[in-house]
Amino acid sequence: MILKKVRPKFLRYSIILLSVILLFGSLFFLSVYIGAWGKLPDKKELSNLEYQRASEVYSADSVLIGKYYLFDRQPVSYENFPKHLLDALVAIEDERFFEHSGIDYKSLLRVGVKSILMQDQSAGGGSTLTQQLAKNLYPRRNRKESNLAVHKIKEMIIASRLEDSYSKKEILTHYLNTVSFGDNTFGIESASLKFFNKKTKQLTIEEAAVLVGMLKATYGYNPRVFPGNSLARRNLVLGAMGKNGYLKSYSLDSLIAIPITLDYRNFDYTDGLAPYFREEVRKQLLQWVQDQNDNGSDYNIYTSGLKIYTTLDYTMQQLAEKSMEQHMAVLQKNFEKSYGNNAPWTTDKKLIEKLVKRTSNYKKLKALGLPEKQIMDSLSKKKKMTLADWDRDMVMDVSTIDSVKHYMKFLNTGSLAIEAKTGAVKTWIGGVSFKHFKYDHVSQSQRQVGSTFKPIVYTAALESGIEPCTYFSAQEIAYKNLKGWSPSNSGNKDEGYLNYSMEEALSNSVNTVSVKILEKTGIPKILEQAKNMGITAELPQQPSLALGTGEIKITQLAGAYASFINDGIPAKPFLITAITTKKDSVLAIFKPKMAEKRAFSEENGQIMLEMMKATIDDGTASRIRSTYLLNNAIAGKTGTTQNNKDAWFVAVTPKLVHVSWVGLDNHEIGFKSTALGQGANAALPLFALWMQKLNSNKKFDSYTKASFPKASESVLEKLDCKPIKRDGFFKRLFKNPNKKKTKKFKNKD
Template structure:
């Protein structure tokens, strides 16, 4: 210090003397400032040990059975990939525009830093850039700035320089590029080049063309301002600047640059979010099952987080089958919705029935929240009548309107909904899953969450039980109505105008035409207890009513439950449990769990009964209630099935059996108080059956499904054909008709043994 003072005193010019003193003082202050940051006075810096073990959060990926990515679960949408998956032109573009001396510096590019400092501080050029190297940017990606105030800019920059130097000591240049491209943000909660490539171009990073890579690299300067979807012109200019930088750095020829600069940006934008994309209801059910799995694994000491662990979930879903199923669902349900609203005209209950409307409003989340916030019922209703700007959706799209929350409730109350499922008949693997018409506005899943009365789709279980207790298939049952004295005068009737007073049906004829009166008599002859046992053996796990109305399907069953039950008819008498996930792997593709098919160990019925029931349900399609499959839709495939319609046309069902697949469809309204206006519109054959028929027509057109659509049921044995070889209908004899009053119902007690 004394020598420094002596040196200063030797300088005769006081301006030079004090100038040198100021420079030295600033230098010493700078050193002290740097050291204070280095030793953590402005916040702890990560050590080399921490930097060598860092992990970034990874999105878990959901794949179809044919390995198509259909969704992700994430907090940050990131899919890390190895260095080998980066095409050379991507790396060239990145280095050319972001850090052209990347391979020469050791984390900090001092010439560039001084250039930026000179332009920013002395020339006040705010467009001079930040002077940060890719390694410094990686440091910022790994440890984002918590305070972005200008006053802390210097602190943050120095921190990043120190971290960058440590990163360069720990990692090779290839590893730094890999970490950088896997962590950098592209906006919209998208992190890493792989996620960005899939989002903007729907392709893997390795498949990116030069101009596509330049678009994504160009976004790094300003992820919103150069977003090609939001600002295509800005993005185009920025892309071409990246291409010019590649020329300047000898990564690209001038002529090639000129050619690529004239190529328009062609996006194939694809969101992997909660409500959009293929099979949203299916993906949500997969998510729920994954959460249960991860909780079970946690108990074993394995900590897997479905949002951050980068799991890969390989499901049973068939990508093209699901695409086709969603396509025909939209076509049919949009058309059916028009017919449904037209049938009510001005008498629509969602507009005129005050009790139904008020009940719906009081059950709404809006109303309940207002009550929880202290409003009384009248105040809550008054608040919900206030109009505001909102978006309402229908089959023509979304519209911004002035409407009240009550208007919104009434609007969505009228929509028909559906639950549709196709499974592999032998394994239970889910091939298609449609839980509703619009996941964005109707989150409730009608496949796994909704229990509805199944109507006549329960009748095959009744008939199966009858055959199992020894009732011959050619037993005849009278179709005439009966009033049951011990059931408060309950008298089931048949739909249609056909006079059935003197008719007696074989079991095949009664089932194929869904004759209610006969189904109840078959149940009585079989015994309610035997039918309940049969249902349980076939895979029904829902509670069923121990009442004669069980024969008409008053029991409530899930769609996926019913699919597993019907699978027993084409699976050697064994029910299956529909399942969605095949395997779960970690980010390195090591298998963590395999899910095996679950099917009943014991047969629920004999092979003879199985063949008889298939023949009866084939008759339903060939000449019974489901004959539209042949006449209207022209399907000549081997198909058996059963329609179902519940009381007051509240629920429409159709179950289709093919040698390879079971397909179940339900159609109705979420509000149980509203049904179809007429049976002709709301019956299973009209409302539900087309969702299968239209879908199967599409499968017939696709050769890759020939193994499914061209499969044939095994030819029934001679014993089975002989058992069904009887007239379908018999009329009462002359004397019986003579003494039977067609206008008077027979009264008797129902045998509830």
């Protein structure tokens, strides 16, 4: 009797409570729907989805070599998704994707029962792929638990609107192009390129399962960081594919047995192929974008998805970087060994202090007004730091001062290869490590070029009418009106008796003769010749110009030498050939910028080329033949500056010009000896090792097997003379070859 009275009362209160909950739930849902908790995108906005995408940089052979981005994303169309990728995604993330309309109520009920009634934390979130897409497009800004309900309702509403605006295929396309794979990588294409170095459409079943498996926890299932976790997760995805009928049992067993094999490529700013080249492309692209936007466009190199096509040859650059690492690692060891215990990075306190004062840490403390002693004490405190070496990166307890000492001993380099006919850059190495040395020795550095300037002096001499078989004495001279300046050679003690033809003097880089040729030609004519050959750097109007005291960029030196195999026309190195939109509409085409007139006559160009061939065959660069056994058609010139500060080598082949420099960023330090620091030893191997590698690859036969045009009979006749003439008996009788001759320099101004 009592139970009969209680039941209606309990039922009535239960109905009232349920009604209140439903009412408040409806009002709460309505408040979210009308935007009381933040504006929701309408169908018009959702039907015109645009998301930021990385701009892509391609080599001349269409290999993706880099990206510029805020978010690393490269959207692709549905046709690029292999069926097994879509099967894996649906199987593990949303089994009823093709059945629901954005919200899977069955899944929500399951999650509600398990997590609320049964307190099962592994029940999952019940979100569909469409809801996850909503979260990708409109990320949660406030992650507090109190806002979770708001976020869930928002995502359900947006998901419903997405389903009204797009087909299932389109939703999958948007999802796979927006989902995060960690490490600032968004979208399946970027992830596929990063982890497997292949496009999405090339992914195998097991590779697709690895990437799909990452979506649950991008860090915890990262195959590079946690390969074991990733393997287990991948197999779970494959199992879900089997369970849902996407894989046969025999296929499943064989796929689970396959190990994960990555081909990881990080498109990070500091890593990857040709980082110095990519940085220069970025600088030039920024200027182009600014010019376009000034005229009403709205491009952004980090978000507009531009495609930049460059001149760089992917394989050539790979081989150039390998050659650089091979040579510089050995040279660095020999360089440090040559100084022994008297190395300036350990004993030269003034230099060390000078370099410490250049650091950002010192400047920050100085700006705070701290006294010098306190600053130095602070910079002497040790802490864990990573110091790079050729063999490995070392984590050590060191101070800022220790770090300065470590890096001040590092040799650096810059090398460039261009096509002589166009100026198209084929390889570009701005330094030994972009990660640790951002300064680009190709685009930024301007160093003394040593004897690599001599071909310009000799060209000017020929143009002024001096015959190639004119003989010049090698005897050293002290010039009275130049404060006794006396350029010398490193030849034998009886060299004062010798008279060199121009070819022999150039091939053996005889300094005394170069100065005499400059004197006879005139400094103004040599400056004009340099200008005609594309050198715009301000050069010293001094006789020392003959020895290469002028400071010139690698790019300008390469362009000048290109004129010797380009009918006297200098080249201007260029990097970008075209820029397109994300949909491949052409925005800009870039053509080579060549000089309008010849820098010298055809005959003199042939004479200079023959002289520089002699440098390779019998002169200062003869190790090209003897040590590296290169039989290619090569001309060139070595260069070494005063106190062995800069080592140079310029190689000219029938189609390419290659310039290499080696030295230290700290110009206060040079090589210990000329034997180690001369251009033939320090810089030449960068070219020689690279050319060896090109010779081994048939792809480059058109470059490596090319020949120089045959010199005319008149040119060969003009060069047909004894390389060296020795003074006659009576002249030798009254001449001391070791005594400097004293005279005035006749052409100082």
